[in-house]
Amino acid sequence: MSRRKVPAGAWITGLLVGALAIVFVLSLQARKGIPDGGLAGGAAPKPSAKASHSEAPKPPQYKVPAGSGTGRRVVYSLGQKRVWLVGADGKSQRTFAVWPGTVTPAKGAFPVTFRRETGVGSDGVQIENAVYFGTSNAFSNAVDGSSPSPNPSLRTGAVRERAEDGKAMWDFATKGTTVQVVG
Secondary structure, three states: OOOOOOOHHHHHHHHHHHHHHHHHHHHHHHHHOOOOOOOHHHOOOOOOOOOOOOOOOOOOOOOOOOOOOOOOEEEEEOOOOEEEEEOOOOOEEEEEEOEEOOOOOOOEEEEEEEEEEEEEOOOOOEEEEEEEEOOOEEEEEEOOOOOOOOOOOOOOOEEEEOHHHHHHHHHHOOOOOEEEEEO
């Protein structure tokens, strides 16, 4: 019986095809894991026929949800995991992604009832810029800047923000400001 040798080029080609297949699968998995602060709806931007290589891609635009009330308010979208700080003119002054806790607030309009500059969240994390609304929910940011997934065994009503967004919320959402929670 004679042994046939497989040419080195065939081995290299096989390894290259395998590596490309792995990269392709990992890229698909990564695309599914784009955070809510990423692309709207998780869809990739579609290239424009008019776009040139010198044009920078435009960041996604997040419009204030329809049916979210009128006037000066905070709008919190449960589905988009996003907040808008809306001025008296009805225009968004700022929008940002958030990380919700395990206690989902009811939909509706709630006044800011209490504010706490610093403290410890129900998950034991040092927080600042806590703005409370409804019966058991608050916007806050972790002092250490973390945005961990909430422990599912804890009842946490915290909606976490990045530090700069927490400061903006603190400055905007004074006691009595309406927080409109939408789907």
